Amino acid sequence: MTSLSCPIREGAAHHPDAQALTFAGRSWSYRELDEAVGHWVAALEARGIASGQRVALLATNHADSVFLFWALGRLGAVLAPLNARLTASELAPLVDDVEPALVLALASLREKFPRAEPLEAFASSATSATCGALEVSSPRVVLFTSGTTGRPKGAVLTEGNFRASCRASAANLGTHPAPRWLGTLPLFHVGGLSMLTRTAYEGGCLVLHERFDVDSANRAFDEEAVSHASLVATTLERVLDARGGRRMPSTFEVALIGGGPVPVPLLERARAVGLVALQTYGLTESCSQAATERPGDADGRTAGPALPGVEVRVVGPSGAPCGPGEEGDIQVRGPTVMSGYWRRPEATREALRDGWLHTKDLGVVDARGRLTVLSRRTDLILRGGENVYPAEVEAVLINHPAVQEAAVVGIADARWGEVPVAFLVPRVGQERPDVDALADWCRRDLAGFKQPVRFIWREALPRNAMGKLERQVLRQDASH
Template sequence: MSEGFEAAAWSEPWLARRAASTPDRIALEFGASSLSYGELQREVLVVAAELTARGVAPGDVVATGLGNGVEFPRLLWALRAVGAVLLPLNPRLATDEAAHILRDSGASLWLDAGDSGGDEVARAAGDLPRLVMRGLRLEGGASVVSRPRPAPLCENPWEILALIYTSGTTGKPKGALLSAGAFRASAMGSAALLGTDSDERWLGCMPLFHVGGLSILLRACLAGSAVVVQPGFDAQAVSAALDDLGITGVSLVSTMLGRLLDARGERRAPPGLRRVLLGGGPAPPALLARAHAAGYPLAPTYGLTEAASQVATRLPDDVAPPFDERLSPLPGTEVRVVDAGGRVLDSGEAGEICVRGATLMRGYLGRPEATARALRQGWLQTGDLGVLDDRGRLRVLDRRDDLIVSGGENVYPAEIEAVLNGHPAVREAAVVGQPDAEYGARPMAWWVPLVPGSPAPDLEAYCRGRLAGFKVPRRFVPIAELPRNASGKLLRRELRALAGADTDD
């Protein structure tokens, strides 16, 4: 294990400590450019000074729509140096989606890369101050000095590193408060389980605004290793990087893995590749078998935003089928399975996965009832189903009942249904995942017309104006009434069965 994981005070900025210890080690590579930890620290201090001059203070929430690039880690570490909280948003969110999160979070500042919709997002969020980040410069006249500040997220303004929004069964995004301690416990647990060292070169091709992408940057800093950042996932570019750039690790979702295998054809995994962390929902067994046959050191992982990414991971040297079982909890993380009444189940019995440990969130911002439901006596109730074997290793049976994992993106039916139910021609709507060979699943919507027999409206266009593209259903099926039980509860399982039988249509 790298020396970066020795005990240190939480209030001490990680990057400053890393730069003082190993200033010449490569921290980031992006295209033909690279930054050592010492160089990165010097650049971060420039950005931190700009933020301070704009009035950003410890505990302030700074939201960003930056994509993958060197600006994102510069901002991450500059905010940590200032003591402000990072709120990373998916740049693909619709304006209304992003604005709702910004208002809910109490963000003090919106920062992007000069995107055409940046001003619109800031206005929709209540004229939030906006800055554009170009290199080391923060452009624009915005300042947070004169704005009223919301109550601090917690008693210690330096405690929270990131506020990451995740949707729940209500479809309304909730902000998970993730401390520096949670991310560090996750990094330490991952290193103890999988091993790590300063010579690692991790390929950052997944979105850095996701908890999994953010964790790549944090783990690397603590270990003193390098991250090779790509602007996004491109199968050919990832394949070339694996062959030519000395990559030792990469984080993927199953859709990415499938496209990578297709791009490489008969070529086997490069011999220097040590770990392929595979998250974003259960992967098809056939895909796992294909990747194992090609020599990929797969480490399927189960994780949640609320647990700072990883919870349990399968060891890469475990090459015996079935390939979707035997995920070992990270050291320091406890996993148990309970029934509907909360009774702890024995090995081999299926139930809800519950998690306890230092990686857990502090709670959901401004939602004490949701926090109380999710965190009970220190245990996170995941809502996911799984089973433990006699050695405490996990098999995930299903994700949350309603959750659709499409190409690694979490899509929540209730959020889409809320949009559809707002259309004047729709009486009610329901959304489930339709199996998809490439994406794993795609949203599919059933809708009841307000006036039976009336012409079908353009629901796809209606949704595209209000939702990110990956959330827009692939099909909209009119139906006389939605299936419900005697108590009026929607029977999603019947719609899932219809969606599964309709995959060739």
């Protein structure tokens, strides 16, 4: 099996002075990044971190997260990044599931997980030259995602997955001598990690920001020669609004737009100022992109064809491939697909069958092989690029003493794409809490993006003859 070396070590040997990372006013060349990673390797070795062990990380975007990722790779250890927006009660079962040998957190987030050690103080003053080779099958991260049940599953992504994703994306977008990716997507999401790895494999630079800020993003476009970016519809619109018609610089090449459908007029606005925006479809389990528009023939009406080296198909109820224009379930096959779910053999067997990843998303492929995504899983709510799983929100609501039943659905929203609305059935003999009390209840256990924007009381929830909840009826009620 082919052994794969650390791209930062390779970069330090072949282009040591090329810029590899910028963050918060600082810059690291490949030589400097290699040295910084060596200090983190030494610190991890001092703690006995070895191949196959997991290190959990609770952080917003930070240079230390980059150092940690590459250091773990040199030891063959695995990163388990945690969503910094989750509450303490949401984080605890994820950490328990991954059984980390070490938990690190930014100081500003340690109150959510007090036993975590401070990330900022972890690096050693000593250094280590350890740089073990990885195999294609070597696990690199466990990224938590959920199906419509809301029960967290850790997708295991390998070194081979990230490298294949990089090759496929580059083959679609065109070669670039040293891409400069704007890193505003969080490094605890697959999109952020894809940019981190992509720049390293291609000898480019990650222009890392702590979070998306429209003024900082536009400054990076105009002054830092950013060539590529990944955005969602809401952030793209904010970039365009802030630019006020000002054209993009010639150094900028393309933006990938994920997180759900993008209004065609918004894409046309982008092109009018020289911002080529390509719609894309991907998921954690396929290491980000699976299908993306091609720069030369994008029209903003589909998510494009499968990436080179990746297969995407739509199948009907019998499992037979659908013809052009026929709706069905989206499946993905190729070297970017995860190795499986962490310690979830049944879920892995359900998702990976006959060599295909069964996404549970619905879509249609046209005669040109371009994918249109019809639904991001049946009940999933996509709020500004963040997944909101109804079952998870419902579980919090039905724990309220005054709530007998709860159902959460998504409705269209001009700013966020979709927002969650909760329908509640009161418990007999209990006084109905007001909106503020319900909001406070949710705030204790749910991240902000998961909290319902409205609470609607009903005497009963609509169900069909089989007793199944009719969510579409609720969506219609909530939209009126």
